[in-house]
Amino acid sequence: MSEWMKKTGPESDIVISSRIRIARNLEETPFPYLLDEARGEEVVQRVYQAVIEGNSALKDDFKLLSMKDLDKIERLKYIEKHLISPDLAKNTTQGNMLVNRQESISIMLNEEDHIRIQCILPGFQLDETWNLADKIDDLIEEKVKYAFDEQLGYLTSCPTNLGTGIRASVMMHLPVLNMTGYINNIFHASNQIGITIRGIYGEGTEFLGNIFQISNQVTLGITEEEIIKNLKAVVTQILQKERMMRGTLLEEKSIELEDRIFRSYGILKSARIINATEAMKLISDVKLGVCLGLLKDTTLTLENMNYLMAMIQLGHMQSHFKMELKDHERDVKRADFIRSIL
Amino acid sequence: MLCDACKKNPAVVHMTKNVNGNKMERHLCEVCAKAREENALEHHFSIPNFLAGLMESNMHSPLNMKYLNSIHCHRCGTTLNQVKQSGRLGCDECYEVFREKISPLIKRIHGNINHVGKVPKRTGGVIRLRRQVRQLKGKLQEAIVSEAFEEAAKLRDEIKALEKEVNKDQEG
Numbered sequence: 001m002s003e004w005m006k007k008t009g010p011e012s013d014i015v016i017s018s019r020i021r022i023a024r025n026l027e028e029t030p031f032p033y034l035l036d037e038a039r040g041e042e043v044v045q046r047v048y049q050a051v052i053e054g055n056s057a058l059k060d061d062f063k064l065l066s067m068k069d070l071d072k073i074e075r076l077k078y079i080e081k082h083l084i085s086p087d088l089a090k091n092t093t094q095g096n097m098l099v100n101r102q103e104s105i106s107i108m109l110n111e112e113d114h115i116r117i118q119c120i121l122p123g124f125q126l127d128e129t130w131n132l133a134d135k136i137d138d139l140i141e142e143k144v145k146y147a148f149d150e151q152l153g154y155l156t157s158c159p160t161n162l163g164t165g166i167r168a169s170v171m172m173h174l175p176v177l178n179m180t181g182y183i184n185n186i187f188h189a190s191n192q193i194g195i196t197i198r199g200i201y202g203e204g205t206e207f208l209g210n211i212f213q214i215s216n217q218v219t220l221g222i223t224e225e226e227i228i229k230n231l232k233a234v235v236t237q238i239l240q241k242e243r244m245m246r247g248t249l250l251e252e253k254s255i256e257l258e259d260r261i262f263r264s265y266g267i268l269k270s271a272r273i274i275n276a277t278e279a280m281k282l283i284s285d286v287k288l289g290v291c292l293g294l295l296k297d298t299t300l301t302l303e304n305m306n307y308l309m310a311m312i313q314l315g316h317m318q319s320h321f322k323m324e325l326k327d328h329e330r331d332v333k334r335a336d337f338i339r340s341i342l
Numbered sequence: 343m344l345c346d347a348c349k350k351n352p353a354v355v356h357m358t359k360n361v362n363g364n365k366m367e368r369h370l371c372e373v374c375a376k377a378r379e380e381n382a383l384e385h386h387f388s389i390p391n392f393l394a395g396l397m398e399s400n401m402h403s404p405l406n407m408k409y410l411n412s413i414h415c416h417r418c419g420t421t422l423n424q425v426k427q428s429g430r431l432g433c434d435e436c437y438e439v440f441r442e443k444i445s446p447l448i449k450r451i452h453g454n455i456n457h458v459g460k461v462p463k464r465t466g467g468v469i470r471l472r473r474q475v476r477q478l479k480g481k482l483q484e485a486i487v488s489e490a491f492e493e494a495a496k497l498r499d500e501i502k503a504l505e506k507e508v509n510k511d512q513e514g
Contacts, residue, residue, distance in 0.1 A: 028417070028435070031431070031432055034432050138463060147433075150472070153460075154460075157431060158430045162448060163459060164460060218452050221455070222459070223459045
């Protein structure tokens, strides 16, 4: 399990993780979708050599994994850990990843761009995450010439990533802002300043488990530090609003809220069949109860709630039970698993 | 009744389509119907398609098509037509070849077309120096306007020194 899933960090009661992604390409080499298998492999080897020959203490931690050598369940698990994208997982001819032991750094090779460096840490630690990603970028650049243009910056396959090539995103658990509908005001305001808010599984998905991903949109004409500073400012405001509204709810001693939290806990502890959507919704309620101090038990910790949210996903479930699970079976096993934790 | 697609499972989803007065029926099992649905969703919206739509073009005339196909990148062979249709480029050289054509699109996405962020350490020496010169020149202007001549003289010397370094780097 990745570090960001099992550990907590600053502001962990609301911020689940901080992530930075940097897109880079090699000079004078067509972008991955135009490369044949042999040239794709060349890209992989060049980057791999750059990382293991580099002067960094980080290098010993990395292992190289090829999508074609991973089975379906393993690939799904890496997607759920946010270490690879569904697109990379599908690319079983050229797709590769370099990943470190703590699973805080992954380098996707031959995704949309030749190189996509990703760093992910628990809680609200955007600066630390950026520093880590920046270091990996420098490490690779020691040995590899990047596609770079003085005017347009780092060149990427899709013009939406030009310039800095970075996307910073923060995953937040915002049950109260969502419950009260206040989140809509935030959507509107952030859109106007180049910040996007989405569900965990990307555009158009429901906000499963009240989890939101907040990220920058613009990558060109602004420095990395500014991008991070802006995002931090937005996240801090959302964080304060959520915390304030949680406080108000608690003061009001809303019996409805308490009822909802205890009911959800009851269902999770007793259900025999449960699908992922329902489970996420209920765990979100229980997590809120834990943060508000309404639910108290040795098994009811923030770490356990995050652990549950990660484990009930299909890839992790199948890997835990060491078998492929069909529709009905997986819902039964999921209920079993949740009861074993709570 | 068996599924039209896999011919194995019993059909549970029945669809009737009316195409120009011809009634077409389709019977699918649960699995095939779901796969079809997922397929439709996947193609529903993609960023490259969306971007392609943002590029102004009159692609319908055959003359224009010929023109769009004739402009291409000599490194990877990508044509302007392919860029317009897919919304993405083929390699770093494409940005050189299509620069003027895609500048409006880039501006629409990012609001500007000038990179101010990180520069490669090893190869970007000159680029960094030139950027520094640009920044100092801006400061020089400000100093002159505000009549801070002592400051201006200092800036002028700094700029001269940097420009010398840029020239040396380029020759070397």
